[in-house]
Amino acid sequence: xxxxxxxxxxxxxxxxxxxxxxxxxxxxxxxxxxxxxxxxxxxxxxxxxxxxxxxxxxxxxxxxxxxxxxxxxxxxxxxxxxxxxxxxxxxxxxxxxxxxxxxxxxxxxxxxxxxxxxxxxxxxxxxxxxxxxxxxxxxxxxxxxxxxxxxxxxx
Ligand SMILES: [Zn+2]
Numbered sequence: 001x002x003x004x005x006x007x008x009x010x011x012x013x014x015x016x017x018x019x020x021x022x023x024x025x026x027x028x029x030x031x032x033x034x035x036x037x038x039x040x041x042x043x044x045x046x047x048x049x050x051x052x053x054x055x056x057x058x059x060x061x062x063x064x065x066x067x068x069x070x071x072x073x074x075x076x077x078x079x080x081x082x083x084x085x086x087x088x089x090x091x092x093x094x095x096x097x098x099x100x101x102x103x104x105x106x107x108x109x110x111x112x113x114x115x116x117x118x119x120x121x122x123x124x125x126x127x128x129x130x131x132x133x134x135x136x137x138x139x140x141x142x143x144x145x146x147x148x149x150x151x152x153x154x155x
Contacts, residue, residue, distance in 0.1 A: 020062035050117035058107035096127040
């Protein structure tokens with residue numbers, strides 16, 4: 001049951017901007033939602049840009065910024081969902097929102113790393129976290145092509 005309605009923009013935190021009235025994420029139809037969590041929604045992106053799979057996780061509220069704990073939760077959920085949705089490929093990535101089209105509403109996009117995808121050039125210019133499905137390794141990659149292993153699992 002939704003306990004908050006989007007119509008109320010008063011008395012909320014200072015992070016609320018113009019509200020979600022004209023926001024594409026706030027107005028996503030229920031049929032597009034692949035998975036719903038307590039504070040998050042997972043959808044397939046409207047534009048696939050040549051990828052077989054491309055996902056977006058966003059906060060249910062129209063907020064621009066989040067605290068570190070919430071961001072960590074979002075990445076964990078996206079990694080968990082992604083390991084299922086991207087099981088067809090070896091590696092996939094979660095992107096930093098440097099090219100985000102909806103900067104006022106917190107979200108993260110994940111896609112496979114198909115070199116033939118339309119946005120592959122942009123992918124290479126975007127700071128990203130690459131998840132290796134088989135090795136269980138997570139790399140953080142910056143556009144200058146330096147990569148750092150941030151975590152690995154022995155399982
Ligand atoms: Zn919104």
